Every structure is written in C-alpha cells, then in structure tokens.
Amino acid sequence: MASDSDSVHSDSNEEKRLKKPQKKPYAQKYMSSWEKDPLMEKWLARSKINERHFYCEVCNADYTTVGGRSNLLKHRKSSKHVQRATTLRKQPVINNQSFKRERQVSHQIKYSEIRIAAFMVEHNIALNTADHLTKLIKAISPDSEVAKGISCSRTKCTKIVQNVTGYSQFEQIVQCLQTTKFSLLVDESTDVSATKHLALVVRFFNNGRINDVFLALIPTPIVTGQALYDHVIAFFKKHNIPYISNMIGSASDGASNMFGTHHSLSVLLKKDIPHLFLMKCICHSFALCANYACEKLPRVIEDIARDVFNYIQHSYKRLSVLKQFQEFLGLKPHKLLHPSQTRWLSLLQVVKRLLEQYDALILFFTDAVYEDKVLAADMILSRLKEKYVKIYLQFLEYVLPYFTNLNLEMQSEETKIHQLYSRVSTVYKTLLNCFLKSDYVRNTAVEKILFDNPHNFVVIEEVYLGAKVTASISNGSHGLSLEQLSDFRLRCLQFYIEACKQLVKRFNFQDPNLQVFKELGFLDPTQMRSHNSIAPLASKFPNLVHENALNDLDSEWRELKNLEINVPLAPSIDYWETVSKLKLGDGSVKFHHLSDFVRNLHCLPHSSAAVERIFSQIQLNKTKVRNRLEAETLSGILHTKTLIGNDQ
Structure with missing residues (x-):
C-alpha cells in the first residue's frame, strides 16, 4: 500500500511540475552601439519589423535579437552568412572608381555600336559591311578601350536596326496613333526580288508640325482589295490602334484595287468608317492627264527621245564624240535623259535636254552617218531634220510645266489640301484660255465651261502654243509647209482638249463632293x-x-x-x-x-507621294546585290532613317 501511495504522490508532483508556466527567454532590444562593433559594422542594420529584430545586409534578411550580442556573433559564423559574404567580396564595390570606369566604357561601346548601325543605314551601306568595318575601327584605334570592345558584326548590326533603333521609332509612332487623329497613305509595289510589298505611311500632327511617317512594310502576295484591307486591319488590331475612331483620311493611287467602285480598299475602309475622307493622289492624276494628252501628238516625238538616248548613252565612244560637238558649239556637256513611264516629271526634262542639245545632236548623227555608216543613225538623223519635230518639242516645253509644277507642289509634305481647288482651277483656266474665247472663260463659272464645244473655240490660227512657237511662226523660221502648220495647230488643239477632258474626269468641278476642297480654303x-x-x-x-x-x-x-x-x-x-x-x-x-x-x-492627305518616296528608299537598299533583305530588316532600316531624321 505504501508503494502505491508513493507512486500517486510522485505522479502529482510531476503534473505540477509540467503545469508550471515556462519562463519566456528574454529578447534583447536592438542596440545602436552594436553597429560600431568591428565584427558587425559592415553588415548589421536596424530591422524595420520591430526593436527585437536586426537586419543582415549580407543575407538580406531579418533575424531575432534573442540572446543579444552573442546571437549576432553566432549568426556571423553561420554557413549562409559566410558563403554570401565570400561571394560579395569577389564583386566590385559600387563606388569603386574602376567599376565606374568599366560601366562608362560599356555604355560607350553600346552607344558606338548603335552609331555604327545608324551610319550604315543613313548612307544605305550593306549591313554585311559591318564585319569589315568593325575590324577597321579596331585596327586604326588599337589603344582605345571602346574600339577594343566593339563587336558589331552583320548579325548584331541587323538586330540593332530591327530591335533597337527601328523598334524604338516604331513604338513612338504606334503610341501617337493610339491617341491622335491620322490619315493613312497606301501603295503597293514589287521590288527587285519580285516580292510585292504594301507600304503604309501615316500623316499626323506632332510637336507643332505635320509629319508623313513610314509605318509598316507588309509582304502581300495577293493584292486584291480584300487582301489589302485584311492586311491593314490586322496590323491595326495587332498594335491596338483604334483606327475606326482615329483614322480620318486615306490616300492612294487610282488603281482598281485601291479606288475601285465595288470591292476596293477604299470602299471597304469606308464601310468601317462612314465619314472617312478619301483622296486619289493628285500627282498620279496630273501625270496621267499629261500622258493621255501627249498621245494626241505624233508618236515620232517620243520615239526620237528614246532612240537618241539608247543610241548614245550606253557607249563611251559615242558619248566622247558627242562631248566634242558640245564643246565645239559652246554647249554644256549635259547627258541625255530617258523618258520614263514611271517617273512623273521625266518627260519635261527630256524635252528640255533635247532642245538644249539639238544642234549638237544634228552634228553628231551627221558624223555617224557619213563616217561610221550606221543605219540606225541615218534613221534618227532624218527624223531630227524634220522641221515639225523641233516645233513640237517647243510646244511641249511650254505646256508641260503646267502639269509638272502642280505635281511638284502637291508632292510637298506641307499641307496643300486647302490650296488644291484654287491651284487646279487656275491650271484648268490657263489651259482653257489657250484655245477658248477669253470672254467666255472669264464670264462663265468654272464648273459650267464647255471646253469641247467648237462654238467656244477661237479660230485655229489664234490658238496659243507658247512663246517660242509663236515667235517661230511669226518670223517664218519654222520651215513648215501650210499643210504641216495646219496639222500642227490641229494636233495641239486636240492636246488641249484631251488634257482638259482628263483633268475634269479626275477633278470634276461639278461634283458636289469637291466643294469640301473649296471650303478648306479657309486654312489659308x-x-x-x-x-x-x-x-x-x-x-x-x-x-x-x-x-x-x-x-x-x-x-x-x-x-x-x-x-x-x-x-x-x-x-x-x-x-x-x-x-x-x-x-x-x-x-x-x-x-x-x-x-x-x-x-x-x-492631317488630311492631298497626295500619296510620301509612299513613293518609301519605295525609292527601298530601291536604294534592296538592290540586285542585296536582294535577300527581308521585310523586317527593310522596316527596321526605314524606321531608323526616320529616327535619324528626327534627331538632326
């Protein structure tokens, strides 16, 4: 019994001992004096949790101060702290002068590589040249730390153009379009590698001026109106550009896929944006007016221009002989020009150059016939000696500037849409005054003039043909027979009528929609x-x-x-x-x-000349030698060119 009672008593004592509350360990408050301890001053800091914690800058963590200074010293010897402290000792100190110098050199190297890429883009240099250019820079600057660090090969140079300079400019444009009203200028063309591209240029207001800026170059194997529309809309949606609310105008040439009546790009855009302002490029329109009008003149005039150029221009010997005749006559040794179908302003320059060098050409082809016995030269010489050829060239020299001067003016990047109505009507009336009665033109509203009614014509002898032609006819130096002179006047009259017909076809003064151009005159x-x-x-x-x-x-x-x-x-x-x-x-x-x-x-467009300039830039970069440039690289080049232009 005694043993049982002793056991119960011991159990009760154990329960009392277990139930007795344990004494909490004392948590030492953080003491600022610890930070001055040589063993802790480099890593110890006050914790932001509370006063009973400390912060270790090496471990980047907070710990309890339980145990006081001894606990801090224990943490200092822990494996985690020792390992991290060893790693940090191997890294350069942030305020170390050598480290600052390394960062500065690194920055200069990156800056130099970007400048190299930008230089090559600005001057249309092949990106493959970067391999050799980098070696050249290192060779001529062996003592430069920056030159030693440059590693801008063709791959890196291409990526800088695509993803640094080009992308930076592209992002800026997209951000502007997301918040700004803009017009879209569109055109498509096939490059030297038979790749068809759709070029997008945007016109918007920024920094106090109007900007025509390249936006994108999209490969388009199919160029139907629907395909072009799908590409444009997909691009806007991909980059979160609210085109329905922000796009106010669109311009392109008059091709059927761009401005057709039924299912063209302009029609499809108009469905999405009912109040979209649409504009056929006036530069294309005026070039077509001149081309159609020139068809009323003898075909031999254009043939002579082509034959003379093809006979002389590609032979060094013939160019040298022509130069001798030019010097003999005291003429400037200008080269002959080729009448291009795709360059709007080439015809006038060809005519001027032929008239300037006419006497030298007569001597040249006379020499070629009698000395070289070349049959082609004999045919050209016989045509040049025809009296009507020169007088037709003089007529073209007078009349073509009406088309080319307006064309040049409307290629401007400045706003010209408020001057369009007045400038076109002025040219139209000037042409009418050449063959219609002056009282009729002066007293009749421009939209009501009947230019093809013979009742309103002046007599054929009074049709104005330019100062040189008038003087030549007046003094009898033209050398034409009466029949030839009558035919010449009649053909020139047909030129005027056709030019006015084509102009009104593209800019119908009776169309109520054209009143908007007249009302825009208040911008002046x-x-x-x-x-x-x-x-x-x-x-x-x-x-x-x-x-x-x-x-x-x-x-x-x-x-x-x-x-x-x-x-x-x-x-x-x-x-x-x-x-x-x-x-x-x-x-x-x-x-x-x-x-x-x-x-x-x-921001409303008056022409699409800005897109034509983009294709000119593409031709400078994507050549027969560099025919593998992809659209992404071309876009980077074009965006970089814009960025360089903005910085200058």
Missing part, C-alpha cells in the same frame, strides 16, 4: 475672311466635330476673323499654332475647338 490665313462660316464644312466631318460643339466652333471662327495676329502667313500651320496658344484671362485656351479642328484638317 490670307483667304480666311472670305468665309463667313465654317459650320457647313464642319458638318461634313462629324468624326472631328461633335454636333453639340458646332456653335462654339463657329463662334470662335467668327471672333478670330476680327482679330489681328502678326504671324508669317506661310506655312499656314505656323499661323494656326500661334492661334492655338492664345489664352483667356483664366488661362484656358481661347480657340480650343477651332484649334483642334484645324489641326485635324491639316
């Missing part, structure tokens, strides 16, 4: 007071001006007409930018609605 500060209200024009652009803002817009316009602003009148965008900076007394913009409306109108 010199013409603004002739417009009483811009509400009719604004109503045609509901995507630019909300109906509720029409009153505010027109009120601002009427107030501006009575405000004198001393600003240079050309270009007009400078005037309107000055207007946009005028403030009210409370600091708000005085002409807010008007400024936004005008900026967007300046």
Whole structure:
C-alpha cells in the first residue's frame, strides 16, 4: 500500500511540475552601439519589423535579437552568412572608381555600336559591311578601350536596326496613333526580288508640325482589295490602334484595287468608317492627264527621245564624240535623259535636254552617218531634220510645266489640301484660255465651261502654243509647209482638249463632293475672311466635330476673323499654332475647338507621294546585290532613317 501511495504522490508532483508556466527567454532590444562593433559594422542594420529584430545586409534578411550580442556573433559564423559574404567580396564595390570606369566604357561601346548601325543605314551601306568595318575601327584605334570592345558584326548590326533603333521609332509612332487623329497613305509595289510589298505611311500632327511617317512594310502576295484591307486591319488590331475612331483620311493611287467602285480598299475602309475622307493622289492624276494628252501628238516625238538616248548613252565612244560637238558649239556637256513611264516629271526634262542639245545632236548623227555608216543613225538623223519635230518639242516645253509644277507642289509634305481647288482651277483656266474665247472663260463659272464645244473655240490660227512657237511662226523660221502648220495647230488643239477632258474626269468641278476642297480654303490665313462660316464644312466631318460643339466652333471662327495676329502667313500651320496658344484671362485656351479642328484638317492627305518616296528608299537598299533583305530588316532600316531624321 505504501508503494502505491508513493507512486500517486510522485505522479502529482510531476503534473505540477509540467503545469508550471515556462519562463519566456528574454529578447534583447536592438542596440545602436552594436553597429560600431568591428565584427558587425559592415553588415548589421536596424530591422524595420520591430526593436527585437536586426537586419543582415549580407543575407538580406531579418533575424531575432534573442540572446543579444552573442546571437549576432553566432549568426556571423553561420554557413549562409559566410558563403554570401565570400561571394560579395569577389564583386566590385559600387563606388569603386574602376567599376565606374568599366560601366562608362560599356555604355560607350553600346552607344558606338548603335552609331555604327545608324551610319550604315543613313548612307544605305550593306549591313554585311559591318564585319569589315568593325575590324577597321579596331585596327586604326588599337589603344582605345571602346574600339577594343566593339563587336558589331552583320548579325548584331541587323538586330540593332530591327530591335533597337527601328523598334524604338516604331513604338513612338504606334503610341501617337493610339491617341491622335491620322490619315493613312497606301501603295503597293514589287521590288527587285519580285516580292510585292504594301507600304503604309501615316500623316499626323506632332510637336507643332505635320509629319508623313513610314509605318509598316507588309509582304502581300495577293493584292486584291480584300487582301489589302485584311492586311491593314490586322496590323491595326495587332498594335491596338483604334483606327475606326482615329483614322480620318486615306490616300492612294487610282488603281482598281485601291479606288475601285465595288470591292476596293477604299470602299471597304469606308464601310468601317462612314465619314472617312478619301483622296486619289493628285500627282498620279496630273501625270496621267499629261500622258493621255501627249498621245494626241505624233508618236515620232517620243520615239526620237528614246532612240537618241539608247543610241548614245550606253557607249563611251559615242558619248566622247558627242562631248566634242558640245564643246565645239559652246554647249554644256549635259547627258541625255530617258523618258520614263514611271517617273512623273521625266518627260519635261527630256524635252528640255533635247532642245538644249539639238544642234549638237544634228552634228553628231551627221558624223555617224557619213563616217561610221550606221543605219540606225541615218534613221534618227532624218527624223531630227524634220522641221515639225523641233516645233513640237517647243510646244511641249511650254505646256508641260503646267502639269509638272502642280505635281511638284502637291508632292510637298506641307499641307496643300486647302490650296488644291484654287491651284487646279487656275491650271484648268490657263489651259482653257489657250484655245477658248477669253470672254467666255472669264464670264462663265468654272464648273459650267464647255471646253469641247467648237462654238467656244477661237479660230485655229489664234490658238496659243507658247512663246517660242509663236515667235517661230511669226518670223517664218519654222520651215513648215501650210499643210504641216495646219496639222500642227490641229494636233495641239486636240492636246488641249484631251488634257482638259482628263483633268475634269479626275477633278470634276461639278461634283458636289469637291466643294469640301473649296471650303478648306479657309486654312489659308490670307483667304480666311472670305468665309463667313465654317459650320457647313464642319458638318461634313462629324468624326472631328461633335454636333453639340458646332456653335462654339463657329463662334470662335467668327471672333478670330476680327482679330489681328502678326504671324508669317506661310506655312499656314505656323499661323494656326500661334492661334492655338492664345489664352483667356483664366488661362484656358481661347480657340480650343477651332484649334483642334484645324489641326485635324491639316492631317488630311492631298497626295500619296510620301509612299513613293518609301519605295525609292527601298530601291536604294534592296538592290540586285542585296536582294535577300527581308521585310523586317527593310522596316527596321526605314524606321531608323526616320529616327535619324528626327534627331538632326
């Protein structure tokens, strides 16, 4: 019994001992004096958790201060702390001068490699040249740390163009298009490798000026209107560009896949954006007008230009002989030009050069006939000696500048859409005055003139054919028979009629839709007071001006007409930018609605010449030797060119 009682007693003592609360270990508060301890000063810091923790900068972690200083020293000897401290000792100190120097050199190397790539793009140098250029730089700068570190081979150079300079410019453009109104200029062409590309150029307002900027180059094996539309829309959706709300205009040439009546790119875009402004390139249109009109003249004129060029230009011996005759006659040793079908302004330059070198050509081909006995030279000489050939060339020298000068003006990147109606009507009336009665042209509205009615013609002898032709006929030096002279006048009259017919076909003054061009004349500060209200024009652009803002817009316009602003009148965008900076007394913009409306109108396209310039750049880079350049690399090159142009 005694043993049992002793056992119960011992069990109760054990329970009491177990139930007795344990004493919590004392957690030493963090002491700032520890940071001065030589053993801990390089890694110890105060914890942000609380006062009973410390922070180890080596381990990048917080630990408890239980145990006080002894616990900190114990942590210092732990395997984790020792391993990380050893690793950090091998790394350079951030404020070390040698480390700063290494970073500086590294930055200069990267900068130099980008500059090399940009230089090659700017000067249309093959990217393969980068292999040799890098070695050359190292060879001529053996003591330069930067030159030693450059490793910009053709692969790296290509990637810099694609993913650094090109992509940087592309991102900037996309960001602008996501928030800015823009117009789209489109064209497609086949390059030297028989690859067909669709080029996209955007026209938008940025940094106080209008920009025509290359956007994308898309390979398009199929160029139907639907295929082009699918490519354009897919591109916009891929890059999150809200084209339905932000695209206000589109321009291209008059090809059926671009501007056809039924299922072209313009028709499909118009379905998505009902108020989209569409513009056939006026430069293409005027070039076609001149080409169709020239068909009314004898074909021999164009044949002579081609035959003379083909006979002389590709032979060094013949060029040398021609140069001797040029020097004998005191003429400048200019080369002959080729009449190209794809270059809008080539015909006038060919005509001028032929007239300039006409006497030298007569001597050259006379020598070729009698000395070399060449049959082709005999045929060309006989044509050059025909009196009507020179007088036809003189007529073309007079009349073609009406087309080429307007063409040149409309190729400008400045806003010209507000001048389009007045410039086309001026050229149209000038041509009409050459063969219609002056009173009829002066007293009849331009849209009502009947240019093909013989009742309105002047007599055939009074048809104006240019100063040189008139003087030649007046003094009798033309050498034509009466029959030849009558035929010459009749053909020139047919030229005028056909030119006017083609012009009206492409710019029909009777079309109510063309009134928008007339109303856009208010953008010219010199013409603004002739417009009483811009509400009719604004109503045609509901995507630019909300109906509720029409009153505010027109009120601002009427107030501006009575405000004198001393600003240079050309270009007009400078005037309107000055207007946009005028403030009210409370600091708000005085002409807010008007400024936004005008900026967007300046983005409307008047031609697609900017896209043609893109294809010219492609031809400079993708040649017979460099015929494997892909669209991605070409896009990078074109974007880099834009970036370089912006920085200059």
